[in-house]
Amino acid sequence: xxxxxxxxxxxxxxxxxxxxxxxxxxxxxxxxxxxxxxxxxxxxxxxxxxxxxxxxxxxxxxxxxxxxxxxxxxxxxxxxxxxxxxxxxxxxxxxxxxxxxxxxxxxxxxxxxxxxxxxxxxxxxxxxxxxxxxxxxxxxxxxxxxxxxxxxxxxxxxxxxxxxxxxxxxxxxxxxxxxxxxxxxxxxxxxxxxxxxxxxxxxxxxxxxxxxxxxxxxxxxxxxxxxxxxxxxxxxxxxxxxxxxxxxxxxxxxxxxxxxxxxxxxxxxxxxxxxxxxxxxxxxxxxxxxxxxxxxxxxxxxxxxxxxxxxxxxxxxxxxxxxxxxxxxxxxxxxxxxxxxxxxxxxxxxxxxxxxxxxxxxxxxxxxxxxxxxxxxxxxxxxxxxxxxxxxxxxxxxxxxxxxxxxxxxxxxxxxxxxxxxxxxxxxxxxxxxxxxxxxxxxxxxxxxxxxxxxxxxxxxxxxxxxxxxxxxxxxxxxxxxxxxxxxxxxxxxxxxxxxxxxxxxxxxxxxxxxxxxxxxxxxxxxxxxxxxxxxxxxxxxxxxxxxxxxxxxxxxxxxxxx
Ligand code: GLC
Numbered sequence: 001x002x003x004x005x006x007x008x009x010x011x012x013x014x015x016x017x018x019x020x021x022x023x024x025x026x027x028x029x030x031x032x033x034x035x036x037x038x039x040x041x042x043x044x045x046x047x048x049x050x051x052x053x054x055x056x057x058x059x060x061x062x063x064x065x066x067x068x069x070x071x072x073x074x075x076x077x078x079x080x081x082x083x084x085x086x087x088x089x090x091x092x093x094x095x096x097x098x099x100x101x102x103x104x105x106x107x108x109x110x111x112x113x114x115x116x117x118x119x120x121x122x123x124x125x126x127x128x129x130x131x132x133x134x135x136x137x138x139x140x141x142x143x144x145x146x147x148x149x150x151x152x153x154x155x156x157x158x159x160x161x162x163x164x165x166x167x168x169x170x171x172x173x174x175x176x177x178x179x180x181x182x183x184x185x186x187x188x189x190x191x192x193x194x195x196x197x198x199x200x201x202x203x204x205x206x207x208x209x210x211x212x213x214x215x216x217x218x219x220x221x222x223x224x225x226x227x228x229x230x231x232x233x234x235x236x237x238x239x240x241x242x243x244x245x246x247x248x249x250x251x252x253x254x255x256x257x258x259x260x261x262x263x264x265x266x267x268x269x270x271x272x273x274x275x276x277x278x279x280x281x282x283x284x285x286x287x288x289x290x291x292x293x294x295x296x297x298x299x300x301x302x303x304x305x306x307x308x309x310x311x312x313x314x315x316x317x318x319x320x321x322x323x324x325x326x327x328x329x330x331x332x333x334x335x336x337x338x339x340x341x342x343x344x345x346x347x348x349x350x351x352x353x354x355x356x357x358x359x360x361x362x363x364x365x366x367x368x369x370x371x372x373x374x375x376x377x378x379x380x381x382x383x384x385x386x387x388x389x390x391x392x393x394x395x396x397x398x399x400x401x402x403x404x405x406x407x408x409x410x411x412x413x414x415x416x417x418x419x420x421x422x423x424x425x426x427x428x429x430x431x432x433x434x435x436x437x438x439x440x441x442x443x444x445x446x447x448x449x450x451x452x453x454x455x456x457x458x459x460x461x462x463x464x465x466x467x468x469x470x471x472x473x474x475x476x477x478x479x480x481x482x483x484x485x486x487x488x489x490x491x492x493x494x495x496x497x498x499x500x501x502x503x504x505x506x507x508x509x510x511x512x513x514x515x516x517x518x519x520x521x522x523x524x525x526x527x528x529x530x531x532x533x534x535x536x537x538x539x540x541x542x543x544x545x546x547x548x549x550x551x552x553x554x555x556x557x558x559x560x561x562x563x
Contacts, residue, residue: 043089057476060107115224141181162411216280299335338381392468484508
């Protein structure tokens with residue numbers, strides 16, 4: 001039997017920290033709802049969308065960065081960690097948003113970006129002016145170049161978004177000067193966490209937002225921050241360039257980073273001790289193995305870290321089973337719960353990802369995405385839902401080059417990897433862009449919405465009981481009400497190879513048919529909830545369903561593994 005830490009019954013569930021099995025909705029502020037009619041979403045828009053989110057049934061929201069920023073990476077280039085960019089509102093609007101969210105019992109998480117800041121942050125501007133050897137430069141990684149005249153970058157590291165991870169500055173006297181490190185774009189200089197001033201700055205930033213009432217933080221690139229102190233060449237720079245950020249072992253996942261998460265946990269605990277409200281730290285941790293991932297969520301470090309392997313798994317029963325099994329095994333004993341995610345603002349949306357040649361998602365991709373959602377909501381742990389996921393929004397794959405804003409496109413020229421397609425502003429109502437996203441019908445949203453967005457608008461979704469929206473809502477309601485779907489055991493059940501079936505707690509069965517042909521249902525009777533029509537006794541292809549059976553001794557629910 002696979003077990004996540006403790007608890008089966010509703011009474012125990014009430015006493016557990018709220019985040020352990022919470023469903024958090026990711027708000028990409030820029031694309032959620034635009035209250036001012038400038039074509040860009042804002043905090044007032046988020047506030048007016050709160051009743052919609054309450055109705056959906058989420059426990060909290062994570063707000064993508066809304067801080068003052070030149071927007072080279074849509075806010076992941078922060079120029080002031082404690083302010084609000086005027087494009088998104090102001091601190092007064094932020095306070096109203098937190099107040100309204102809390103009145104609706106919705107937690108608010110901010111996105112904090114500690115690995116790098118904006119090149120327009122005052123610290124970087126001071127560093128440029130202060131010159132080599134200065135204290136201001138030591139808050140970043142400024143070093144002389146290699147080769148004659150220092151013309152070559154200090155090492156062979158690649159930036160995540162293409163090109164070398166180094167840029168050269170021109171010194172005050174006009175001569176070519178030192179190089180600085182940026183693991184993303186040149187407008188995002190990496191901070192030097194070996195300088196204590198950096199840690200002290202972030203202590204203040206955390207306290208500032210905690211004082212303003214937030215319930216926690218999503219931490220950007222949480223396996224970053226520290227680099228190898230000597231900044232040596234990478235043994236395999238081409239591999240670093242081809243694959244994800246966790247690969248260059250000299251630039252990521254350094255042991256010192258764990259001290260920072262211990263420190264941040266202490267700060268959170270300090271606030272919890274004052275008022276009993278548990279604050280949450282959830283990290284974006286991309287590291288090579290589930291075992292290394294688990295190190296980030298030891299009891300005195302981050303509360304949670306996104307588990308991206310589910311998102312990365314191909315539509316295949318055994319791939320999903322391996323990912324789920326590894327996650328539950330490796331999280332056990334850490335003090336955390338698995339944090340499942342199928343979509344976010346950096347990834348191709350599930351409807352398209354699972355849809356193969358069906359990008360608009362009318363068929364296969366949509367059916368699979370619905371099934372994956374029911375699977376995720378039945379797993380032990382927390383789940384994160386990215387805005388538009390509850391509408392079954394497909395990726396917009398055909399945005400013209402001239403509207404693409406993702407720096408990956410600018411830095412690599414590769415359309416294949418761009419992230420604009422999952423960030424197109426949400427459709428709320430009507431038959432033409434801006435589909436209620438912006439106040440006013442003539443407004444052009446910052447990314448163009450295709451005409452077919454009308455089919456996915458929230459007004460249609462709410463009116464159609466077969467919509468994605470109703471599936472998510474019912475799933476969330478049942479999850480909240482059924483004690484089996486809190487924390488506790490997951491037990492795999494015998495099933496054909498193209499099917500995953502498991503029991504949660506006592507008598508809640510979830511099965512997913514990854515194949516295309518129907519199979520016999522693993523439980524008798526009508527399902528409690530299903531992602532598609534389930535004729536009596538069968539589970540059709542690309543479909544998931546939940547059943548409640550009288551007890552675990554149901555003859556259809558035979559356990560096959562005990563790990
Ligand atoms: C994270 C964010 C991504 C951003 C990058 C750099 O991966 O999710 O959107 O571009 O960090 O901050």
